[in-house]
Amino acid sequence: MPKYVPVPLERVQLGKPLPVDIWSPGGQLLLRRQQILSTEAHRDMLAERQACMTEADAQAWQRSLDRQMRRFYNEGADLSLLAQMPLPSEIAEDDFLPGHEVSGGWMDVQDVLRGLLYQGVSAVSPLPRLDALEDRALALLQSNPDEGLFTLFQALPDLSLGYCATHALLSGLVCSLTADKLALKPSARATLMRAALVMNIGMARLQDNLARQKTAPNPAQRQDIDDHAALGVTILQRLGVLDPSLLVIVQWHHTPDLLEGEGAPLMLVRLMNLADALIAKMAPRQVRHAMLPLAATKMLVMQSSPDTVQLRQAMAAALGFYPPGTYVHLANGETAVVICRGARANSPHVASIINANGMPLSTYNYRDTSTSGLTVTAPVAEHTLHVKVNPDKVKRLRQLHGV
Template identity: 50%
Template sequence: MDYVMLPVARLKLGNTLPIDVWAPDGRLLLRRGQAILSEQQREMLHAHQACMTASDARAWQKSYERLINTLLQRGADLDAIMRAELPSELVETDYLSGAQVLGGWLDLQEILRGLLYQGEAAINPLPRLAGTESRALELLRADPDECLFILFQALADISLGYCATHALLSAVVCALTAEKLDMAAAAGGSLFRAALVMNIGMAREQDKLAMQSSLPTEAQRVLVREHPCKSVELLRLMGVSDEDQLDIVRWHHEVNESHGLAHNVMARRLLRLADGFVAKMAARKTRLAMSPLGAAKSVFLGATPDTASIGSAMATALGFYPPGTYVQLFNGEKAVVVARGLRANQPQVVSIVNAGGMPVSKYLYRETSNPRFAIRTPINAERIKVKVSLEKVQKARKEHTD
């Protein structure tokens, strides 16, 4: 039977255990429903190298991810989330997905957020990270436009938690840009994995910074500067041994390219630009989000010839108005971009607010190559007071293609 080490140090005395506890030789140490009642008992479990089955470990991790998601939906502050204990109960659905990571982009966001929050304390983290990577690449290959739409929409919803959305979107931007640069192998390997975990050293603080109404404190500024090193330390503790992935994470903020492994220079450049691009498109309490065009200009301002080529490829891969972002048309309507077009400045859009400022009940597909429906200007997500329905977007896209 496959066993996973029990996180004995994280268990609160008196709380019941939702899983059986085993020794590596198969001896049962505690039955589910029992509790650790003393420090002496905790030390005994350490001495016996207490374990749990791999299926129990995955289910417990899933229950923790569900708990974090519930706390966020209830508006709990980050301090309360940081104090959240491992759940004392599991439900049947916690076991359904087994070793495979299933679901859509928001399911992946929930799983990844739990792993980033817990770091080296996560239960059986590497298989979950591998499953998240595999499922993300599968979804990306199936429909890149829907992928961008969902993640850019999630980026504007701070209640979902910022750190995991930023990581997934950065990874996707890297993958799509790498394809344009003929770096497809890197997109599905070390670079993609590095993007998912580059900020694990400050994941909780990253969410806190996204929600706080004051400027970063000096301690937070120090953490932002030092988080690449901390991220690598945590990843090594988790068992990550891919030296290319660790190298890209360690130097993803560094402009001086003499550091790190020479063959990863292009991957580090790409991740640094994707990281900055996504960050500038995310709103903060202290500032509005930039438009995609504004973010691109800000990130690529003063670019070297090498980074300029990456910026050009990124603009080609995403378009000037990526799916999930908003625009105003020349006829006065406000629309959400639903897919990239043949030209970077002519995406596919559906109108969600009419020229009079009223929401429309049925989304209207608009052809932006038509001068009447051409894009006048991008719009910040904060200015859109309508909740966009993915179902209506999919219906409008389908009706247009049928």
């Protein structure tokens, strides 16, 4: 027997066709889909009979409402008004398909995203999947941005996980945090995250192959790199993506200076360009080691121009000199992994993983590097360490010290 859930009748629109069948709790059909709830009396009658719908219909209806709310939200609608929106009178066919939800942590999102990027134009039900990826990434970001930075920076050197998806999520996270520093609208933050997820869809497999390749790109690969932004836009349009701001970001994220005009789209394109380049510098390749975050962040700021100085400074402040998930030497001789950004860019919260004698620690020690004698003396390159960080130990340490 199907599982039934109550219909929120107060949010059903009068005079519009119902997109679901309406049942009694006992399974008696009260109204067929496409019939109309005509009057308040009709609504009251259904309420008295405890109108229900199947759980599958309820989930599909909610997905359609979520998409509608997201569109209005990205257009700047008032959040308090969105919470009172009526249920839509139509449900997209894709919303009845199961399996669009994304649960779990950042690496679960990374895994689903990698599959979508690899599938490209062949992806099935791409828009609901992209919606779910964006929603989950933003929810995780809202919950604990430092955990996201830690997880993804720890994953960045592991090229077997798929560099394209890790790079995309880190770029989106850095863009979103920078947007907060710049006090941009929430809609800009959401657009940046979604654009980051798909900006390299035109070269996802190539991006992963190049990261593992032991030689520089050959001429054919170089041409594919040059063409990937335009190809990405074509793929996204064929998948049904219509958001002009998102398509502009994907089109111009490598060449923002060629984009004509001013205002919000250009700012978002420049932000994506900066985050994309910054994460690429801090990611290893088979042909080179990763640039240390401190060096990459200093380069980010030193290359400022009048058009980008504010954006670069905001990004550096948002990320810090020693991002969570990277490594540092301390004044007391210990080597530590950064677990949380601090009040200042140069004073993160860390967990010591190697003692002053060079021996790995079985029990990690929390250190606040703003404290005298525990300051950061230098960043440490990941490839020079032979210790694997235990994320569960880090999580317990963060919880214990409230960071």
